[in-house]
Amino acid sequence: MALIAPSRRLRRTPFSRGVEEQGVKAYTVYNRMLLPTMFESIEADYAHLKKHVQVWDVSCERQVQVQGPGAAKLLQILTPRDLRKLQPDRGLYVPILNQNGGMLNDPVLLQVDFDTFWISIADSDLLLWVKALAGACGFDVEVTEPDVSPLAVQGPKAEELMARVFGDAVCDLRFFGAGRFRTRNHDYVITRSGYSKQGGFEIYVDGSARGMPLWEELFEAGKDLKVRAGCPNLIERIEGGLLSYGNDMTDENTPFECGLGKFVDDNQLDHCFGGRALKEEREAGSVQEVRAIEITADKLPPCDRAWPLHLGAAIVGQVTSAAMSPDFGVGVAIGMVSRGHWDAGTMLEVETPEGTFEAKVRESFWA
Amino acid sequence: MALIAPSRRLRRTPFSRGVEEQGVKAYTVYNRMLLPTMFESIEADYAHLKKHVQVWDVSCERQVQVQGPGAAKLLQILTPRDLRKLQPDRGLYVPILNQNGGMLNDPVLLQVDFDTFWISIADSDLLLWVKALAGACGFDVEVTEPDVSPLAVQGPKAEELMARVFGDAVCDLRFFGAGRFRTRNHDYVITRSGYSKQGGFEIYVDGSARGMPLWEELFEAGKDLKVRAGCPNLIERIEGGLLSYGNDMTDENTPFECGLGKFVDDNQLDHCFGGRALKEEREAGSVQEVRAIEITADKLPPCDRAWPLHLGAAIVGQVTSAAMSPDFGVGVAIGMVSRGHWDAGTMLEVETPEGTFEAKVRESFWA
Numbered sequence: 001m002a003l004i005a006p007s008r009r010l011r012r013t014p015f016s017r018g019v020e021e022q023g024v025k026a027y028t029v030y031n032r033m034l035l036p037t038m039f040e041s042i043e044a045d046y047a048h049l050k051k052h053v054q055v056w057d058v059s060c061e062r063q064v065q066v067q068g069p070g071a072a073k074l075l076q077i078l079t080p081r082d083l084r085k086l087q088p089d090r091g092l093y094v095p096i097l098n099q100n101g102g103m104l105n106d107p108v109l110l111q112v113d114f115d116t117f118w119i120s121i122a123d124s125d126l127l128l129w130v131k132a133l134a135g136a137c138g139f140d141v142e143v144t145e146p147d148v149s150p151l152a153v154q155g156p157k158a159e160e161l162m163a164r165v166f167g168d169a170v171c172d173l174r175f176f177g178a179g180r181f182r183t184r185n186h187d188y189v190i191t192r193s194g195y196s197k198q199g200g201f202e203i204y205v206d207g208s209a210r211g212m213p214l215w216e217e218l219f220e221a222g223k224d225l226k227v228r229a230g231c232p233n234l235i236e237r238i239e240g241g242l243l244s245y246g247n248d249m250t251d252e253n254t255p256f257e258c259g260l261g262k263f264v265d266d267n268q269l270d271h272c273f274g275g276r277a278l279k280e281e282r283e284a285g286s287v288q289e290v291r292a293i294e295i296t297a298d299k300l301p302p303c304d305r306a307w308p309l310h311l312g313a314a315i316v317g318q319v320t321s322a323a324m325s326p327d328f329g330v331g332v333a334i335g336m337v338s339r340g341h342w343d344a345g346t347m348l349e350v351e352t353p354e355g356t357f358e359a360k361v362r363e364s365f366w367a
Numbered sequence: 368m369a370l371i372a373p374s375r376r377l378r379r380t381p382f383s384r385g386v387e388e389q390g391v392k393a394y395t396v397y398n399r400m401l402l403p404t405m406f407e408s409i410e411a412d413y414a415h416l417k418k419h420v421q422v423w424d425v426s427c428e429r430q431v432q433v434q435g436p437g438a439a440k441l442l443q444i445l446t447p448r449d450l451r452k453l454q455p456d457r458g459l460y461v462p463i464l465n466q467n468g469g470m471l472n473d474p475v476l477l478q479v480d481f482d483t484f485w486i487s488i489a490d491s492d493l494l495l496w497v498k499a500l501a502g503a504c505g506f507d508v509e510v511t512e513p514d515v516s517p518l519a520v521q522g523p524k525a526e527e528l529m530a531r532v533f534g535d536a537v538c539d540l541r542f543f544g545a546g547r548f549r550t551r552n553h554d555y556v557i558t559r560s561g562y563s564k565q566g567g568f569e570i571y572v573d574g575s576a577r578g579m580p581l582w583e584e585l586f587e588a589g590k591d592l593k594v595r596a597g598c599p600n601l602i603e604r605i606e607g608g609l610l611s612y613g614n615d616m617t618d619e620n621t622p623f624e625c626g627l628g629k630f631v632d633d634n635q636l637d638h639c640f641g642g643r644a645l646k647e648e649r650e651a652g653s654v655q656e657v658r659a660i661e662i663t664a665d666k667l668p669p670c671d672r673a674w675p676l677h678l679g680a681a682i683v684g685q686v687t688s689a690a691m692s693p694d695f696g697v698g699v700a701i702g703m704v705s706r707g708h709w710d711a712g713t714m715l716e717v718e719t720p721e722g723t724f725e726a727k728v729r730e731s732f733w734a
């Protein structure tokens with residue numbers, strides 16, 4: 001692996017000092033910000049995440065704040081999900097689409113005040129999209145990137161750690177539930193969510209100066225829980241079927257292709273960007289869909305490009321995330337597979353830069 | 368330095384194989400794509416660039432293609448530069464502004480056909496901004512990211528190498544001049560431009576499959592010129608005063624602050640985004656401006672965050688790019704300095720994570 005060259009353009013976060021102190025070994029760049037990807041090793045980080053509790057610097061989940069009397073109306077043209085479902089005590093996963101129904105982002109939307117919303121974004125500059133639309137369409141809103149940096153607490157002991165710092169009530173949050181919880185005289189917006197299947201929370205740290213004190217408070221409180229710094233883990237998130245925007249879907253893919261059809265509400269398709277394309281796809285059926293792919297291999301190279309899926313000479317899809325799973329003893333992968341070849345049990349071959357391997361389409365993900 | 372974690376989301380380029388074969392040691396991420404930053408060492412790369420010729424993979428300068436009858440009109444609302452200056456044989460540097468006059472990008476605009484334009488972007492998702500405006504305002508255009516990847520040839524021997532491959536006529540291009548030049552049965556758009564002060568060209572490689580054959584042709588033709596793979600060099604670009612979007616300017620800065628006032632045409636300010644804010648700034652004067660800063664130090668840490676510039680206890684600016692210059696024997700830097708303190712010769716102090724150093728405001732850059 002090559003090094004990452006430091007520059008202001010790859011933005012540091014309120015927690016970067018803590019991450020460095022705990023020996024971060026590798027980063028990716030996400031929304032032009034540093035996101036740790038490895039501390040000890042991908043495998044050791046994975047084993048720890050499944051057993052204990054980790055604190056993750058996911059500041060790169062930047063917030064697009066939409067504030068003002070026109071906010072709700074503007075938001076509704078961005079997504080095919082019916083936003084009347086939105087409530088202050090609950091986050092909503094909302095596909096954001098371009099004019100062709102392609103995915104521009106797959107964020108979580110939070111209502112943090114009567115007419116203030118945070119879109120917690122995946123890796124694309126949604127800020128520019130929303131700002132441009134707000135301006136061009138004359139919505140009465142302000143669109144900004146506030147000083148808010150999410151900190152995730154993930155793992156089976158996440159509840160225990162969060163309860164110690166924020167009180168037992170935080171454990172009453174349901175999945176995607178949101179509330180405000182206090183420590184050291186400040187109320188933080190907290191949701192039960194996160195980019196792992198091990199359970200956990202995301203704390204929306206408003207105000208960079210609060211970052212390191214909260215980081216240290218969590219580590220102090222969790223010493224006996226073996227808490228350590230972590231990050232979204234490649235293996236664990238593939239096992240759990242957590243798609244990554246930019247890896248497993250791009251603006252070339254529709255929500256139906258990405259298995260996000262349940263977040264498309266038919267009654268919104270006349271009102272949102274991309275609605276017409278989705279109606280047509282609903283009629284005609286999708287031409288490809290995301291699937292869990294099991295690869296028979298002893299070793300896999302890093303999946304740094306799409307790997308073609310073959311059936312004989314024909315290309316019938318591609319793998320976009322892959323890793324060897326210590327717990328399942330196979331290559332776990334996420335791919336996009338063409339209609340006619342996506343049924344569970346279909347046997348294909350995946351072509352990697354280091355050889356071709358057997359690849360089986362699975363019914364579901366591993367965890 | 369930490370490692371960079373490979374993933375499809377950090378896009379490879381048509382030239383990545385060539386870059387790897389030549390031993391790339393470090394990358395940055397630019398427009399969600401890999402951009403090499405170091406081969407031998409920053410200092411050795413710098414010495415070679417100033418003496419010989421290098422081929423740079425700058426595919427990350429993605430093109431936003433605007434095509435259709437409404438293209439010229441749409442482009443004109445994006446920038447305060449008068450686009451009647453645009454001609455098919457010349458690129459134009461065009462600041463792109465948000466509603467507040469803040470810089471969204473500082474690209475080069477090319478007219479590649481009667482109603483087809485390429486915006487060769489710096490590091491922000493301008494594609495989303497332009498797509499949103501085109502859709503919301505009903506311009507009759509298509510906005511896409513075409514399969515076009517710039518390859519730069521830079522250094523004092525760049526003319527010699529380019530003439531060998533594309534013919535002597537390529538040397539007739541003036542600065543920012545554009546034309547089509549042929550090799551191996553394909554006409555490439557080529558401009559005399561690039562992110563160094565050593566002279567050179569950028570080849571707009573249309574079609575990824577042409578990438579490696581052209582790369583190999585250049586290296587074959589330039590063997591005796593000591594051609595090698597290179598990349599924008601931190602030291603050289605600071606010496607030359609080449610600003611970096613995301614480092615030396617962000618959407619918080621106006622073109623006047625960035626020393627780009629000559630690209631603002633007053634007759635356009637009623638028609639473009641941010642025009643009103645620029646008019647007000649033109650009246651009132653800017654509150655800060657970019658300056659060359661000379662730092663007295665033997666060694667500097669990487670400038671991975673803004674370093675405050677102090678005058679006694681007061682903060683009067685910040686340094687955003689810095690490196691030790693082997694040729695000038697000082698720390699060379701780019702900073703934003705407040706009015707009242709930006710005159711040449713002003714002595715300040717710069718606070719870095721590894722100590723505070725004397726910093727002098729200079730009249731101009733080094734090269």
